[in-house]
Amino acid sequence: MYANKRYLTIAWFLVIPALLIRAFTTVYPIVETFRISFFDIKILRGINQFVGLQNYVNIFHDPKVIEAIGFTAIFVIGSMIGHVVLGVILALILNMKFAGQKILRTIVLLPWALPMVVVAIASKWAVNNDYGLINDFVRWFNPSFHMDWLINTFTARTAVIAVDLWKDLPFFAILVLASLQFISSDVYEAASIDGAGSLRSFFKITLPLISRNIFVLSIFFTMWRITSFDVVYAMTAGGPGNSTDLIAYRITTEAFTNLNTGYSAAMAVTLFFVMAILSGLSLYASKKVDY
Template identity: 65%
Template sequence: MITKKSLQWIAWVLIAPVLLLRGFTTIYPILQTVYNSFFDIRILSGVNEFAGFSNYLNVFKDQKVLTTLQFTAMFVVVSMVFHVVLGVALALILNMKFRGRRFMRTIVLIPWAMPAVVIGMAAKWAFNNDYGLINDFVRRFVPDFQMNWLINAGTARTAVIAMDLWKDLPFFAILVLSGLQFISNEIYEAAKVDGADGIRSFIHITLPLIMRNVLTLCIPFTLWRLTGFDLVYSMTSGGPGEDTSLIAYRITMEAFTNLNVGYAAALAVMLFLVMAVFSWFNLRVMSRFEN
């Protein structure tokens, strides 16, 4: 007779290969990256020496990395603020009853379904000063308009953030919409009886009920912003200079272009710690909405 304990042992034996494979492909690379971060590994120079914390200290002396960190922080904060504000607004629009609502909910996801590399290459053409779609449209109203969007630091950063929003904002809105679907109409009807208008219903009913859903979405969406690479790589290549370089892009350049493995590993560990702290903080905030 097979006992409950025997079934548990059989289950562990069956899933052991998967756990070992997952551990090897996940835990081992993390540990190896942490190990490499304490070494000065420069493949082109043939250097492989213990460096202690020098790689971490050099981060705060590297102007390229400091510029990258500045834009990464700006990119994450600005992008997420617009994701939350515009995402909730778009979700409310898609939640309204109007003809063609199902069709609109479907086509709104087209930008999200497109690969970021394709969007970046298309944006690189669209923002071109001579033959780009953006300037062509503006010149229909202002004939002498000239703007090198991806040459100037400010406009290049604006363009990157705008394209990031254009791609992922619809997906954020659809996920918020899924939370709106669970709010019963009876709650709004009761609020109307008490004299609440649309704005008050949104502030006192809709927003509190979807807040946990929005905060939950902020975790993966923020982590995706922190690890963003493909859009910048295909659109600006980090330029002009390092003004649109994100931290994930800088790590990739250090590791695979400059072949400075130890320094890239230190940057990756620091990014991992930032992501871990953010996730912990966000989970703590979410727990307050559960109580």
């Protein structure tokens, strides 16, 4: 009994420093963000006064924030539709038996292994009208083609969504592929004997068996999309105007460019609650999935 208490004491003695560091780097910033969200803090003007819930009210009356929320919704929905549809198709291709299968799987994962900032900067160069790879390719067929992709609102938004999709689609597909490999080949053999073709087998067997896994993956990927920052930061800086502002980028802009600390903290807290709700939903959904 004494020995057990001694070991427990030693264990706590070793763990407490890590817990203190974790509390200082995680708990304290969260608590401080909640606190300053009730203050009007403008560093350049020397303003620091309590305003209660006014910062939260201002969020829903700020045109820039409303526009950022709108594009964030477009970004998340557009990206996730692409992830689910193209991810399942890519996973089905990678699940086929053919020579060089392992090599192809490795190559497919390469975009995901690259840092998003690197991908975004390279994409910014690729869509440049004068020396970009994409316009240069189109001009092989249409020499008079001219397109400033990041100047027009629609094309800039489309480019941001496409880059995000290209970057993370392989990872989504690999996770779906893992689900596919849990399906026994005996099920498909039985369906084939009963006269089911490939298309019918997909909709009657494959899709129902992986649908719950896709749902859980979609929740996690949606959460990552909502907090996306680096693709816009490195590729468009929110332009043209504020048309490609994501909510996470708008928070950063208010905090570090406009130095409107209290207001940015209120937006961060609001986003925190949204993410908390999605986290709870993902945990609930995870428990309902039969692996």
